[in-house]
Amino acid sequence: xxxxxxxxxxxxxxxxxxxxxxxxxxxxxxxxxxxxxxxxxxxxxxxxxxxxxxxxxxxxxxxxxxxxxxxxxxxxxxxxxxxxxxxxxxxxxxxxxxxxxxxxxxxxxxxxxxxxxxxxxxxxxxxxxxxxxxxxxxxxxxxxxxxxxxxxxxxxxxxxxxxxxxxxxxxxxxxxxxxxxxxxxxxxxxxxxxxxxxxxxxxxxxxxxxxxxxxxxxxxxxxxxxxxxxxxxxxxxxxxxxxxxxxxxxxxxxxxxxxxxxxxxxxxxxxxxxxxxxxxx
Ligand SMILES: [Mg+2]
Numbered sequence: 001x002x003x004x005x006x007x008x009x010x011x012x013x014x015x016x017x018x019x020x021x022x023x024x025x026x027x028x029x030x031x032x033x034x035x036x037x038x039x040x041x042x043x044x045x046x047x048x049x050x051x052x053x054x055x056x057x058x059x060x061x062x063x064x065x066x067x068x069x070x071x072x073x074x075x076x077x078x079x080x081x082x083x084x085x086x087x088x089x090x091x092x093x094x095x096x097x098x099x100x101x102x103x104x105x106x107x108x109x110x111x112x113x114x115x116x117x118x119x120x121x122x123x124x125x126x127x128x129x130x131x132x133x134x135x136x137x138x139x140x141x142x143x144x145x146x147x148x149x150x151x152x153x154x155x156x157x158x159x160x161x162x163x164x165x166x167x168x169x170x171x172x173x174x175x176x177x178x179x180x181x182x183x184x185x186x187x188x189x190x191x192x193x194x195x196x197x198x199x200x201x202x203x204x205x206x207x208x209x210x211x212x213x214x215x216x217x218x219x220x221x222x223x224x225x226x227x228x229x230x231x232x233x234x235x236x237x238x239x240x241x242x243x244x245x246x247x248x249x250x251x252x253x254x255x256x257x258x259x260x261x262x263x264x265x266x267x268x269x270x271x272x273x274x275x276x277x278x279x280x281x
Contacts, residue, residue, distance in 0.1 A: 001265070006230070006276040007040065009249060014226040015047035015216050017209070017246070020054065020062075022232030022254015023279060027175055030069040031253060033280040038071065047220060048078055049212045051229075053202035053236060055083030055166035055183070056103070056139045058110045080212050082202030086136060086166035087111040088211075089201070093162060094133045100124045102152055103138025103166075103183065111136065111166065121151050129159065137165045137187040137198070140180065149186060153193055168200040169236065173255065203231070204240030213244075230279060232256055234270040242270065253278035 010016055018024060024034050041048050050062075057065060059076040066074050087110070090099065096115045101108050108118035116133075122143060124132060135156060156163065170185040187198055201207060209229075216222050224245040231237020232254025241248040250265075250272035252258045258277070265271055 001262070001272075001275050004249075004274045004276050005281050006037070006249065006251070006279045007281060009274055009276070010041065010046060010228055010230075010279075011044060013046060013228040013247070014220075015049070015222050015228070016041060017049050017051050017212055017227060017229045017241070018279070019203075019231035019233070019237045019254075020050050020052040021172065023230055023251055024050065024066070024071065025069060026254060027173055030066075030071055031278065031280070033278075035071055037279045038073070047216050047222070049216065050074070050079045051203060051208050051212055051237075052079070053082045053167045053169045053184075055081060055086060055111070055201075056107045056141075057081070057083075059084070061110075077215070080208060080215070082167050082208060083107065083111055083138075085201040085207045085211060086138075086164050089164060089199070090116060090134065090136075097133035098131050099134040099136050100129070100132045100155065101136040101138050102143055102148060102186065103136070103140075104142030107138040107142070107166070108136075111138070121148050121155060124151070124155060126151065126155050126158065129155065132159065132161065134162045134164060135159075137163075137167075137183045137190075139167070140183045140186060145186075149190070153190055156190065156194055156196075163196070163198040165198050165200045166202075168202040168205065203236040204243060206240070206244055209240060209244040209246070234264055234268055234272070238272045239270045242272075247274070248272045249274040249276055251276055251278050253280075 062079045165187040168184040169182040171179040229241030229246045230249045
């Protein structure tokens, strides 16, 4: 597949959904030149949303993080996180009581709503936990992996509850060559041990695309063919965009390296409509 320039493609769309990690930023910080690209998107009058499988920060904290990295002017409403969708699910399905979680206290505070209390799995009395109404996999930090993953397994073996994965990513890059296991990866370990299927939020599942689509259509009039989904990962950004019926553009500035792109596309069967080096030109 021939590479294209992001600038030449995005101009044909009324809205663009951008993945965050690997597109706007990487392990070193903001990808140089992204500020100019965002300006171009705005100057062209193209509606923008950032779709991130990150449940560890609220929208406000995401905006702040981008500002700290040097990208100013993103609005809260322009950021859609998988944590928001987990929160929405809890709002609709679990009215009162406690949810147990693996993750940081900050991530739990964010998805909490009135009437619900978050309790880290380390504080749950496994033998006496009838007041716990749901379990949420939130973040890969904030707990002791050995002790608390085992506690989680034993807790879930005893209790039949809705189990939610707020970030379905298996891993995330921490340097040019290395990755760290994300909470989605830990959730898969638990699924495999328990032989269960949990409820996942985040790309490639359609809720985030639906949320973003409904959101831009509150103030505008967008069809699916008006929207370009841009991401660096085939099995989340591109698969999710394709399934939702959007045109997709794979960038080679993150997870998918130029030298592997063709092979990965062929072996997975996940085919982007376009490939570009980055969103910088
Ligand atoms: Mg990414």
